[in-house]
Amino acid sequence: MLRFILHRTLLMVPTLLGVAVLVFFMLRLMPGDPVATMLLGDAGGANISKEIIEAERARLGLDQPLYVQFFKWFWGALQGDFGFSMWTGQPVSYEIAIRLELSLQVAVMATMLAVLLALPLGTLSAIFKDTWIDQVIRMFSIAGLAVPSFWLGMIIILLLLSVFSWIPPLTFTSFVEDPWENLSQLIWPALAVGYRYSAVSTRMMRSSILEVLQEDYIRTARAKGVRERLVVARHAMRNALLPVVTVIGLEFAFLIGGLVVTEQVFNLNGIGKLFVQAVARSDFTMIQALVLLVSVFFVLINFVIDMLYAFLDPRIRYH
Amino acid sequence: MKLHALLLSALALAATGASAAETPKTGGVLKFAVGAEPPNYDCHAQTSFAFIHPVRPHYNTLLKFDTAKYPAIRGDLAESWKVSNDGLTYNFKLRKGVKFHDGSAFSSEDIKATYDRLRNPQPGVRSVRQATYADIASIETPDALTVVFKLKKPNSGMLASFASPWDCVYSAAKLKQDPKFPERNIMGTGPFTFAGHVAGSHWTGRKFDGYFEKGKPYLNGYVAIFISGAPMVNALAAGEVLAEFRGHSPADRDRLLKTLGDKAAVQETPWVCSLVVTFNTRKKPFDDVRVRRALNLAVDRWGGAQALSKVALVRHVGGILRPGYELAASEKELVTYPGWSKDINKSREEARRLLKEAGVPNLSFTFTNRNIAMPYVPVGVFLIDQWRQIGVNVKHEQLETRLYLAAQQRDNPTYDAALDFNCDFMDEPNLQLQKYLSHDRSAINYAQQTDRVLDGLYDKQSGELDKKKRYALLREFEKRAFEQAYTVPTIWWHRIIVHHKPMKGWHITPSHYVGQDLADVWLDQ
Numbered sequence: 001m002l003r004f005i006l007h008r009t010l011l012m013v014p015t016l017l018g019v020a021v022l023v024f025f026m027l028r029l030m031p032g033d034p035v036a037t038m039l040l041g042d043a044g045g046a047n048i049s050k051e052i053i054e055a056e057r058a059r060l061g062l063d064q065p066l067y068v069q070f071f072k073w074f075w076g077a078l079q080g081d082f083g084f085s086m087w088t089g090q091p092v093s094y095e096i097a098i099r100l101e102l103s104l105q106v107a108v109m110a111t112m113l114a115v116l117l118a119l120p121l122g123t124l125s126a127i128f129k130d131t132w133i134d135q136v137i138r139m140f141s142i143a144g145l146a147v148p149s150f151w152l153g154m155i156i157i158l159l160l161l162s163v164f165s166w167i168p169p170l171t172f173t174s175f176v177e178d179p180w181e182n183l184s185q186l187i188w189p190a191l192a193v194g195y196r197y198s199a200v201s202t203r204m205m206r207s208s209i210l211e212v213l214q215e216d217y218i219r220t221a222r223a224k225g226v227r228e229r230l231v232v233a234r235h236a237m238r239n240a241l242l243p244v245v246t247v248i249g250l251e252f253a254f255l256i257g258g259l260v261v262t263e264q265v266f267n268l269n270g271i272g273k274l275f276v277q278a279v280a281r282s283d284f285t286m287i288q289a290l291v292l293l294v295s296v297f298f299v300l301i302n303f304v305i306d307m308l309y310a311f312l313d314p315r316i317r318y319h
Numbered sequence: 320m321k322l323h324a325l326l327l328s329a330l331a332l333a334a335t336g337a338s339a340a341e342t343p344k345t346g347g348v349l350k351f352a353v354g355a356e357p358p359n360y361d362c363h364a365q366t367s368f369a370f371i372h373p374v375r376p377h378y379n380t381l382l383k384f385d386t387a388k389y390p391a392i393r394g395d396l397a398e399s400w401k402v403s404n405d406g407l408t409y410n411f412k413l414r415k416g417v418k419f420h421d422g423s424a425f426s427s428e429d430i431k432a433t434y435d436r437l438r439n440p441q442p443g444v445r446s447v448r449q450a451t452y453a454d455i456a457s458i459e460t461p462d463a464l465t466v467v468f469k470l471k472k473p474n475s476g477m478l479a480s481f482a483s484p485w486d487c488v489y490s491a492a493k494l495k496q497d498p499k500f501p502e503r504n505i506m507g508t509g510p511f512t513f514a515g516h517v518a519g520s521h522w523t524g525r526k527f528d529g530y531f532e533k534g535k536p537y538l539n540g541y542v543a544i545f546i547s548g549a550p551m552v553n554a555l556a557a558g559e560v561l562a563e564f565r566g567h568s569p570a571d572r573d574r575l576l577k578t579l580g581d582k583a584a585v586q587e588t589p590w591v592c593s594l595v596v597t598f599n600t601r602k603k604p605f606d607d608v609r610v611r612r613a614l615n616l617a618v619d620r621w622g623g624a625q626a627l628s629k630v631a632l633v634r635h636v637g638g639i640l641r642p643g644y645e646l647a648a649s650e651k652e653l654v655t656y657p658g659w660s661k662d663i664n665k666s667r668e669e670a671r672r673l674l675k676e677a678g679v680p681n682l683s684f685t686f687t688n689r690n691i692a693m694p695y696v697p698v699g700v701f702l703i704d705q706w707r708q709i710g711v712n713v714k715h716e717q718l719e720t721r722l723y724l725a726a727q728q729r730d731n732p733t734y735d736a737a738l739d740f741n742c743d744f745m746d747e748p749n750l751q752l753q754k755y756l757s758h759d760r761s762a763i764n765y766a767q768q769t770d771r772v773l774d775g776l777y778d779k780q781s782g783e784l785d786k787k788k789r790y791a792l793l794r795e796f797e798k799r800a801f802e803q804a805y806t807v808p809t810i811w812w813h814r815i816i817v818h819h820k821p822m823k824g825w826h827i828t829p830s831h832y833v834g835q836d837l838a839d840v841w842l843d844q
Contacts, residue, residue: 032721033728038358039366039447040724040763050762052447059443087358089502090518098518157553161578167557170544171521267550269519277519282721 001310008306012299019295020077023288024070032282034086035060060086073288082289087281092289095274102172103270105182106189107255113194114201115248119237121198122205122244127232129210137202144199150261153192157265160188170267189266193259197251204247208240215239242312249305250298257294343824347842348540352554352563354547356519361501362487363437364445368565368831371484373522373543376536376837377420378487378507381411381430382478386826386834390644390746392482396425396508406473406784409481413464417531419490420512427460432491434458434468441498451480451749473782475789476749484744484832510536510838520545530838537824537841555579555817561842562818565831566590568632568693575817584820586827589635589643590812592742594698595754597806599732600768604679611804613673614736615658616666617709623701624810631694634813638797639755641829642811644746646790648797656801670709683712684735687726690717698809699738727765739765739806744832748793752777755800766805773799 035056057063061072076083082092125137160166168188173181212218213236221231259272271290278286355369362370362378383395394400397411417425436444438452454474459467470477480486487507493500500506505513508531511524522543526536546554552571554560556578567575576583598605598614605611620636628634638656640647653659660666674680688699696717703713718726726734743750753761756777757769773796780792801807816827824839 031725033725034721036724036728037721049450052445052449053762056445059445088518089359095518154549157550161553161557165557167553167559170546170554170559171517171542264548265550267544267546267554269517274519280719280721 008303023291027284034282037282083285085286087283092285099270099274109190110194110197111252114197117198118201118205122202125206126209141199141202144195149193149196150265153262153265156188189262205244208243212236212240245308249301253298253301256297343537343841345537346539349538350542350560352546352551352560353543356545359502362485371832371835375835376511376524377505377513378509380486382482384482384833386828389828407470409468411466417508418529419508420506425508426463427466428491430466431458431460432494433488444498473784476747479747536838561822566814572815572817583817586816588814588827588829590814591641591829592812594809595739595806597739597765598736599734600766607677609673609677613670615804615807616670618705619663631697632812633694633810635811637811639751641746667709685714685716687734687737688717689723690719744830749781768805
C-alpha cells in the first residue's frame, strides 16, 4: 500500500510541472496585453502616451525575455510565491485566499446535496427498475442533466425576486461569523449546482448497481439465502460505488474553478469569477496561479479517488 | 403605453425632485452598484469609472464640476481663483480649516505635491495624465492658502482640467515619506474615510466627521458593491442597491420601471461617449481616402439614431464633440459634413461611385468589434447593414476586450476596420480630438495615420482662448477629419440612470466620471 501511495505521489510532480510550463508559454503566445487592457480598455479622458505604456510593461517585467520571466515566476512558485496580480498589484495568493472559502463551501454543499440524493435515489431506481419509482427518479435525474445550472440559478433568482421581492445577499459572510446570512446566500447556488451534480451521480449509481446486481457473487449471496436488503447494502453498493466515487470526485474538483456562470448569476465572489476576470484582463500571473490551483485540486482528488479505490476494492492494493 | 406613462412620470418626478428645495436628512448608508472593480488605489494611475465611483468620495480635487449646472465649475479645495488675461497664470485661494483623514492640516504644499506628481512623477510612480499638465511651467506656493500655476503657453482646457475627478489631492507629507503611498492607501480630505475593501466584492466608506463643509456629508457611509449585468439589475429591482451610476440600457430601464413602479426615479442626458469607426490606414484598400469616404457616406446617422435609441444606449447625432456642448457643431453645420447629410440616397450614390473609382466596387472586409452587448454589438450590426446597402460585404468579428485591443495594437495592427470608443470625463476638445491626431502624437489613434494639418489645427484650438475663434477652428478640424475619414463618429451615447427615489441630492451629468463625491447625496427615509 505504501508503494502504491508513493508511486501515485511521484506521478503528481511531472503533471504539475507540465501544467506550469504549458500555461505560462501558451498565455504569452496568445494575443492580449494586460497593460493595454488596463490603460486603454476604458480610457476615461486620459491622454496616455506610448512611453507610459512602455513604462508600465517594464514595471510588470513584460519587457524581459520570456525565459527570464518564466524562471523568475517558476522559482517563486516553487517557494510558494506566485507573484503579484498584474491588474491589482496584490499578491496572487491573497486574491485567491479571500475567494477560496466561498468556492470550497459551495462545492462542499453541492457535493453533500448530490451524495445525499444520488446514493439512495440511484439505488432505489436500480432495485425498482422499470417500476413507477424508477420512472419518477429517472425523470428527476434526466431533468437535472438537461437543465444547465446557471439557467436554474437564474430561475431561482427570478422566482425569489418576483415572489418575495428578495434576492440572496450580495456580499459574502463567513459561516463562522453568521451562519444564517452565510446560508441564505450560498444555499441557492448550492441547490442550482447540486441538482445537476446529483443527477449525474444518480444515473451513474443506478447503472452501476444494475451492473453489479448481475454479478456471480450477488447470485451466490442470494442462493445462500442472504436477505435482499443485505445483498444490496453489503455486497452490491460497496462495489457499485467505485465509478460513482470517480464522478463525485471529479465533479467536486470541477466545482472549485468551474462555477463561472453560476457565480456570475448569483454575484458570488469565488474562484470561477476571478478566473473569468483574470482572462478578460490578461492578468497572466493570476491565470497561471489559478490554473495551477485547479490542477492541484484535480491531481489531489484523483489521488484521493485512487486511495478510495484501494480501500473499496482490495484487488487494487495488491496489484 | 403604461410603461411609457410610467417613464414620463418618473422623469418628471426626478426633474421635480432636482429642483424642489427639500431639506436633506442625515444618516443612513447608501448601497450602490459598480459594474467593475478598481485595479489599485491611486487616482493618478486610473482611467476607469470603476475606480471613480467607489474611491472619489474619499478625496477632494482643486475644482469640481457643479453637477446641477454642468459644465459649470466650482471650487472644491479652492475657494476662489483668478486666471490672468494672457491665460498663463492661474491663482487659487484655498479653503481654510481643511483636514486630511489622519487629522493633519491641508495646505498649498499638498496641491503642489499632487500636481508635481501628476505632471512629473518620480521613477516607479504611475501618472497617466502627464500630457494633460505638460503645459505647466511651475507651481508656486506663496503662502499656505495660495497656489499659483504658471503655464508655458495658453491652454484653453486647463481650467476644466483642474476639475478632473482623477486629480485627487494627496498629502505632501505622505508623498514625501513614500511617493507610492497612494497605491496601497486611501488618505484624502474627502467627505468619507476609507473603511474597507473586500477584493471582488465591495468597498466601504464611512462619514468623515472632520469634513470641511459643515453638516456634510449627509450619509453615515456607503457601500459600493461590485456587480454587473443582469444580477445588477436584479439587485436594483430588489432594493439591495439603490443606484448604479454608469448607465442602463433602455431595456433595463423599462424592466426596472415595470418592477419598481413609482419607487423609481429616472434621470437621462446625452453622454460624453461616442462610438467611432476606425479604418486601418496601413492596410489596403483603407489607405485610399475614397474608400474611407465611401464607407462614411453610406451610414445613415439620422435614421440610425432614431432606430437604435429604442434598443441601445445611443441616441444623438453629432460630430467629434457631444451634441449640445457649447463648442459642438450645430445640426445646420453637421449636415454639411460628408456622411451627415439627411439625403442618404444621394450620399450612398456618391459612395458607390467612389468605391468604383477606387477599384473596389465589391469590397469585402472584416469589422472588428468588442463583444460587449451594450452598445457595441447593436451599433456594429447597424453599420454592417448600412454598408451592405452600397454592396459592401462585411464580416462582423466580435472580440473580448483584450483581443479587441490586441487587433488594434500600435506596431502591428491586424484589423481592417473597427468600432472604437471615445469616452471622456468632460466635454473638452483637447480630450475628444486626441483620437484624431497623428499616430505619433496619440496613443489612442488606431487609424495609424499621420496628418500634420489636423495636428496643427489641434494645437491652434488648444491655445485659443477666444471661444468664437476656437469654435471656428474646431469646425475646420472636423471638416478636415471627416473629409479624410481616418476615424469617424457614429452615434453618441445617451446616459440613463434609474435609482430608488429615497436617494436624493444626486444629479446626472453627461459624464459618468464626475459628480461622484457623494457629499450632497442623502437618503429620504
